Amino acid sequence: MGRGIIGRLAALAFCMSAGTAVALEMSSYYSPLNSSRxxxxxxxxxLLHTTEGSRKASLNEVHRYGEAHFFVDERGKVLRIIERDRVAYHAGRSMWNGETSLDLVAVGIEIVGYHDRDMTQAQYRAVRELIEALQKVYNVPDDRVIPHSMVAYGVPNRWHRKAHRGRKRCGMQFASARARGLLGLGPGPAFDPDVKAGRLVNADPELAQNLFGPATRMAPAVAAPGVRSPAGVIAPGVSAWAIARSEYNRPGTLYVFPDGRRVRGNEIRDWNAMPSGTAVYVAN
Ligand SMILES: [Zn+2]
Structure with a gap:
C-alpha cells in the first residue's frame, strides 16, 4: 500500500543521509484507519510530538487511532502509521498565525519520550533525516517545523476566560536552539503570532519562555513595574500560598492572570478560582 511513495521517501532519506553512517531505518505499521483518511x-x-508515555502504550494508541504519520522509537527506528500524504489526527485544537485545524496541512511525527527530557542520539539522527526528507518533498521551511505545544490552544474554560495558548507542552524541548541544531534546523519562530495578534492569550508563561525565549519578549502582561521577576507561577499543586506564603493576600502581592489582568492580593475573593499560569509577584 502506497509503496511508490514510501519507496521514494526511503530512497530520498537514504541519499540525504550520505553524511551519516547509518541510513534511516523505516518500516510500515499502518493504522487500520489509514486507507480511510x-x-x-x-x-x-x-509538527513534532513527544508521546509522554512508553513505546508500547503510545504505539498502540497512535496505531489504533491513526494519530501520526511517523512514530520514532528510542532506538531511532521509524514506523509509518499513516501514509504521509493523508490526514493524520495529531494536533487537535490548533492554530498558527490565524490558520486553524493544522492536521489538514501538517505532517505529524510522534517521538517516544517526554517534553521535559532529552531524546536519544539515535532519535535525533532519525528525526533529523526524516525531517530533511519531508522538507524536500513538501518544501516546508525550517520555521514551520515546530513542536505541537507551539500550535495547540485551548478554548475558554473555568481556568482561562479566553482562548489560550498553553493547552499542551508536547514536544516543548524541540524549540531549543540546541535541539534544533541537532535536528538540522535553523531558528524557529521568534514569537507567537496568535498571542501577538490577540487571537490567544498566553496561559503558560513557562512554556512560552521555553518556546520563544525570555518572557519579556513574549507576554507584556507578565512584566510588572519595579519587580524583576515573578516569585512563582500558579499551577496544579502550586497555590498562591505555596508561592507567597503569608504575603499571599497583601496589597503588595500582585497577581498577573494569564489573560493579562492584574489583581492585588487584598482584592482577590475566590482563592479556589486562581487560574493555572497566573504569575505571582511578591514585594520585597
Ligand atoms: Zn502532541
Whole structure:
C-alpha cells in the first residue's frame, strides 16, 4: 500500500543521509484507519510530538487511532502509521498565525519520550533525516517545523476566560536552539503570532519562555513595574500560598492572570478560582 511513495521517501532519506553512517531505518505499521483518511490538499507544517508515555502504550494508541504519520522509537527506528500524504489526527485544537485545524496541512511525527527530557542520539539522527526528507518533498521551511505545544490552544474554560495558548507542552524541548541544531534546523519562530495578534492569550508563561525565549519578549502582561521577576507561577499543586506564603493576600502581592489582568492580593475573593499560569509577584 502506497509503496511508490514510501519507496521514494526511503530512497530520498537514504541519499540525504550520505553524511551519516547509518541510513534511516523505516518500516510500515499502518493504522487500520489509514486507507480511510483523505489526502491533504497541501502541507505547510511538520509538527513534532513527544508521546509522554512508553513505546508500547503510545504505539498502540497512535496505531489504533491513526494519530501520526511517523512514530520514532528510542532506538531511532521509524514506523509509518499513516501514509504521509493523508490526514493524520495529531494536533487537535490548533492554530498558527490565524490558520486553524493544522492536521489538514501538517505532517505529524510522534517521538517516544517526554517534553521535559532529552531524546536519544539515535532519535535525533532519525528525526533529523526524516525531517530533511519531508522538507524536500513538501518544501516546508525550517520555521514551520515546530513542536505541537507551539500550535495547540485551548478554548475558554473555568481556568482561562479566553482562548489560550498553553493547552499542551508536547514536544516543548524541540524549540531549543540546541535541539534544533541537532535536528538540522535553523531558528524557529521568534514569537507567537496568535498571542501577538490577540487571537490567544498566553496561559503558560513557562512554556512560552521555553518556546520563544525570555518572557519579556513574549507576554507584556507578565512584566510588572519595579519587580524583576515573578516569585512563582500558579499551577496544579502550586497555590498562591505555596508561592507567597503569608504575603499571599497583601496589597503588595500582585497577581498577573494569564489573560493579562492584574489583581492585588487584598482584592482577590475566590482563592479556589486562581487560574493555572497566573504569575505571582511578591514585594520585597
Ligand atoms: Zn502532541
Amino acid at each position: 483523505p489526502k491533504r490538499a497541501r502541507t505547510s507544517f511538520i
